[in-house]
Amino acid sequence: MARTILLAIISLTLIGAVIRMPDAAFQASLQGLTVWWTIVFPGLLPFLVLFEMIVAFGLAHGLGVLMQTPMRKLFKLPGDAALPLVLGWMSGFSAGAEATAELRRREVLSQRDGQRLLALSHMPNPMFMLIVIGAGFMHRPELGIIIAAAVWLSALWTFGLQALFRRRRPVQTAMNPRRGGLVGGTDGDGGSLLRRASAAITSAREEDGRGFGKVLGDAVYSGVQKLMVVGGFIIFSSVVARLAQPLLHFAAPNGALDLALPALLEGHIGAYAAAVWQGPLSSVSVNAALVAAVLAWSGISAILQAGYAISGTGLKLLPFIGTRLLHAVHAALFALLLWKPAQAALAWLPMPLPVFLGGDGGAGKTEAAMLSHGDPINAPLPLAVSDLPGLWPYALSCAAAVAAAFALLSLLMKWMPPTGGSRR
Numbered sequence: 536m537a538r539t540i541l542l543a544i545i546s547l548t549l550i551g552a553v554i555r556m557p558d559a560a561f562q563a564s565l566q567g568l569t570v571w572w573t574i575v576f577p578g579l580l581p582f583l584v585l586f587e588m589i590v591a592f593g594l595a596h597g598l599g600v601l602m603q604t605p606m607r608k609l610f611k612l613p614g615d616a617a618l619p620l621v622l623g624w625m626s627g628f629s630a631g632a633e634a635t636a637e638l639r640r641r642e643v644l645s646q647r648d649g650q651r652l653l654a655l656s657h658m659p660n661p662m663f664m665l666i667v668i669g670a671g672f673m674h675r676p677e678l679g680i681i682i683a684a685a686v687w688l689s690a691l692w693t694f695g696l697q698a699l700f701r702r703r704r705p706v707q708t709a710m711n712p713r714r715g716g717l718v719g720g721t722d723g724d725g726g727s728l729l730r731r732a733s734a735a736i737t738s739a740r741e742e743d744g745r746g747f748g749k750v751l752g753d754a755v756y757s758g759v760q761k762l763m764v765v766g767g768f769i770i771f772s773s774v775v776a777r778l779a780q781p782l783l784h785f786a787a788p789n790g791a792l793d794l795a796l797p798a799l800l801e802g803h804i805g806a807y808a809a810a811v812w813q814g815p816l817s818s819v820s821v822n823a824a825l826v827a828a829v830l831a832w833s834g835i836s837a838i839l840q841a842g843y844a845i846s847g848t849g850l851k852l853l854p855f856i857g858t859r860l861l862h863a864v865h866a867a868l869f870a871l872l873l874w875k876p877a878q879a880a881l882a883w884l885p886m887p888l889p890v891f892l893g894g895d896g897g898a899g900k901t902e903a904a905m906l907s908h909g910d911p912i913n914a915p916l917p918l919a920v921s922d923l924p925g926l927w928p929y930a931l932s933c934a935a936a937v938a939a940a941f942a943l944l945s946l947l948m949k950w951m952p953p954t955g956g957s958r959r
Contacts, residue, residue: 552778559777567773570803571766574667575627577926578660579765580758581934582626586634587754589618593739597732599643611698615643616652623656624687625937627663628802628833631656632841633761639848646849653850654858655694657841659686659802659830662929668826672810678823681877685827685870692869693862765840772801772836794825802834824870831866832859 553560589595595618603614610616615638623631635656639649661683669679745753776796794812798805809825838859842852 549775549778553774556778559780560774563774563777564770566777566804567770567801568766570773570801571762571769574660574663574803574926575765575769576762577930578627578662579630580762581930582622582630582937583633583758583761584751584754585934585938586618586622586630586637587757588750590637591740591743591745591750591754593736593743596739597736600732600735601728610651610655610694612648612652613644616648616656619652619656621937624658625661625933627660628657628837629765629840629844631658632844636845636848636850639845639850649845649848649850650854651694651697653841653845654697654855654862655690657833657837657855657859658690659833660926662926662933663803663806664830666929667926668806668810672807673819673822675819677877677881678819680881681873682823682827682830682870684877685824685873686830686866688873689827689831689865689869690862693858693865696861697858761844764843768836768840768843769801769803772834773804776800776804798825798829798832798834800834801836802830802832805829805832805834820871820874823874824867827870828863828867832863 586595589598595615598618599613599615601614602617606612606614606616610620616635619631619634619638622634632653635644635649635653638644638652639646644652664683664686665676665679667679668682670676673679743750779796780793794805794808794814797808806826806829809829810822812822812825838852838856841855845852
């Protein structure tokens with residue numbers, strides 16, 4: 536009862552704030568829409584479509600057979616978990632959660648394994664870190680490399696720590712009636728590894744039975760529908776952050792809390808706020824560490840997206856939030872620890888990395904806007920539409936590379952001799 540009343544009061548307050556500040560709400564919606572259209576949509580759609588097609592054509596099943604041993608030894612996860620890891624680390628929030636939820640619904644993963652995979656596969660888009668943040672927001676491409684390395688290494692470190700301190704329990708295996716056996720266990724006497732993978736691909740393809748056109752249409756429809764929900768989360772978080780900004784300036788007139796709310800609510804907007812933050816302790820290294828922490832946290836918006844994806848699977852959101860907090864702390868520490876060694880290593884590059892030069896000069900203009908708080912209601916979030924380099928030129932080429940890799944795997948499986956017949 537109290538929770539319902541609290542949510543009703545918050546909703547009425549937000550409605551009143553929108554009525555009171557319609558221009559600020561509209562600008563925040565436009566900024567959230569820009570983040571979604573230029574970064575999230577091109578970064579996620581190709582991979583969501585590819586995942587649906589990979590599952591439909593049986594490549595996911597073949598990859599699961601091939602990756603059984605490495606995934607078990609490295610991460611204590613079944614081989615099928617390799618695909619959500621690849622998609623999550625290559626495409627960003629919340630592709631890993633979508634893929635993990637799909638495996639959980641197909642009963643390929645146990646609840647324990649699904650919970651661990653959900654935490655490990657929830658990663659920011661690498662192109663966003665390397666291109667948008669490094670070359671676009673901060674105008675120093677090497678910073679994108681350092682931030683990405685800090686986020687990735689801290690994710691593996693956090694996963695290892697949790698595995699080390701977790702109570703040892705018997706390894707759970709997931710029974711999948713569609714595939715008729717223990718997915719998480721060892722393979723039987725079905726011949727060589729490639730032959731077993733080929734048999735898994737053929738069996739899954741025959742079970743699905745849809746033609747290429749039907750598969751592609753269903754994949755595009757499903758991907759766009761999911762991204763519409765993601766866009767709604769991002770726009771809503773952007774509006775909430777903007778409407779709450781006057782309260783932050785009232786609580787801290789010097790603008791010390793400008794970073795807190797965007798970083799808490801939305802990872803992309805929070806990463807920009809951290810990149811251009813001008814606080815008493817700000818420096819290039821500190822800002823890079825803050826960006827790494829924000830990306831590892833991912834924001835309430837991305838966490839709710841993951842929660843929406845795993846609804847009905849039995850996976851819990853509270854342990855996932857705890858992992859995000861732990862990852863954020865370690866990402867900031869890794870960024871600071873890697874700072875000097877990475878700078879020394881990058882100094883050996885034969886030529887400087889290219890810098891993105893777009894919009895109206897990007898960060899410099901926005902930093903000046905952040906330092907002037909004459910009109911907090913109409914001030915930037917901080918985020919300007921012109922400061923957002925898009926991922927469109929890179930998304931299709933990156934997705935094509937992944938598709939080519941899986942197509943090559945499919946051809947290798949096709950060339951293998953059938954599994955029937957006697958074995959010597």
